Amino acid sequence: AQSVSQHNHHVILSEAASLELGCNYSYGGTVNLFWYVQYPGQHLQLLLKYFSGDPLVKGIKGFEAEFIKSKFSFNLRKPSVQWSDTAEYFCAVNLSGTYKYIFGTGTRLKVLA
Amino acid sequence: EAQVTQNPRYLITVTGKKLTVTCSQNMNHEYMSWYRQDPGLGLRQIYYSMNVEVTDKGDVPEGYKVSRKEKRNFPLILESPSPNQTSLYFCASSSATGSETQYFGPGTRLLVL
Numbered sequence: 001a002q003s004v005s006q007h008n009h010h011v012i013l014s015e016a017a018s019l020e021l022g023c024n025y026s027y028g029g030t031v032n033l034f035w036y037v038q039y040p041g042q043h044l045q046l047l048l049k050y051f052s053g054d055p056l057v058k059g060i061k062g063f064e065a066e067f068i069k070s071k072f073s074f075n076l077r078k079p080s081v082q083w084s085d086t087a088e089y090f091c092a093v094n095l096s097g098t099y100k101y102i103f104g105t106g107t108r109l110k111v112l113a
Numbered sequence: 114e115a116q117v118t119q120n121p122r123y124l125i126t127v128t129g130k131k132l133t134v135t136c137s138q139n140m141n142h143e144y145m146s147w148y149r150q151d152p153g154l155g156l157r158q159i160y161y162s163m164n165v166e167v168t169d170k171g172d173v174p175e176g177y178k179v180s181r182k183e184k185r186n187f188p189l190i191l192e193s194p195s196p197n198q199t200s201l202y203f204c205a206s207s208s209a210t211g212s213e214t215q216y217f218g219p220g221t222r223l224l225v226l
Contacts, residue, residue: 044217
């Protein structure tokens with residue numbers, strides 16, 4: 001069965017530290033990839049997405065992610081986190097040509113001021 | 114303002130008492146979906162709808178029903194709720210599937226006693 005793995009469940013960083021959150025999926029076909037974020041008390045919202053073209057995609061608030069097809073990975077990065085990045089981050093995969101979405105289990109990030 | 118609304122936001126009920134969680138979007142989106150979020154399991158897709166009168170099962174459809182009689186509304190029905198349906202439920206919509214961004218509602222927290 002298809003699945004999405006987020007290996008880091010809880011991450012604690014100090015402000016200005018660099019961030020990398022891992023996301024791996026198991027599916028051999030074409031996929032569309034997403035990172036969503038849920039700030040405390042707010043709706044889930046899109047950070048960035050990849051569906052074709054340049055495998056390095058940039059999103060809002062200085063986030064970026066790189067799609068590495070050979071590794072089935074779509075890791076999220078930010079060079080310098082801020083206290084306001086404290087949130088839960090979800091990686092999601094849409095199996096291209098289908099209406100199904102598979103989400104990872106989420107990573108709770110806490111940034112210490 | 115473009116948004117997805119859900120009602121109620123919080124609900125406590127007892128086993129077997131039928132309930133409906135409403136979801137409405139004002140963006141004229143064709144695609145709508147229901148998810149449940151449980152600790153350690155992330156978001157799992159319950160049902161989705163590709164357009165009016167067209168719905169299909171996600172990964173965890175057991176115990177749930179949906180209907181899509183109008184484009185803007187996609188209610189989730191629990192005909193005989195059980196304690197294992199205690200969860201946080203999210204509705205989402207997008208203009209299409211695939212690479213399109215999903216817009217999420219605020220969530221409905223359900224407790225079944």
